[in-house]
Amino acid sequence: MKTLTLGLFLLLTLSVVTTVPAVFADEDEWDDDDEGVYEQRGSGEMTREQEREREHDDDDERLALGGGIPDAILYGTIAVIVGSVAYTGFKIYKTKRPKLTLR
């Protein structure tokens, strides 16, 4: 029991330690890359390229967040989870409620 708890705690710590720096490192790397390319190619070309990339990203974002089917999946998931929690609660409530007997 103690070993398992310790193992889970170590796992959690390890995941936090590996995740947090990597998330920040990713952003720095992205910024550095942009600056490097910017210096190499000159500002005019880079601006056009960045604009194209941004437009492409915006299209992706619209597809990801505003689309009909993906949103339906998200709402469906939330509905299933809420439904499961409610059904479980109802099941327990029904089991624990004292039965009324008619004489």
Add this chain to the structure above:
Amino acid sequence: MNTKIIPIIFLILFLAPIPAFADDDDSEDAIENLGWVALGAGVIANMPFILFNKWRKYAVRAGGQSLLIARQTVQFYKPVLNFHIILNSIGYFAGMTHGLLLVNDLNSISLSLAITMTVLMISGILLRYTSSRNTKVFNKLLHGQFGLVFLLIALIVLHVLTGDD
């Protein structure tokens, strides 16, 4: 004997996803391979536990010789349960790390998957570590809901298939 086997199993499990990353030349294959590795790990983590529990329940109900065998296999329940908890915890934290690293590409399917995984993980943790009887009963019923399990499998398959978009 057990103390020697467990680190070897862990090493194999930790090294298993590496082939999925190794295929850098064809990134679409790498993404799908990682997804199938995750699904395979999920099957290994859950199927033995589910089958063991179902068989034990069936044996207890059937009585006679089956009941005797079921009583003899009680000693295997704890190791199977611990294996289920540990492998699912690894899967959960690996999945969340993967999600945080690629948070820029977050879409509705990934978000749905993260929510479902978190609900199942929290119910599992509460089921294992709480001492309150009511909470235990509630989480036992919630953790074993087939609707949630099917939703999780469907979302993982969808996430794997749409991962390279």
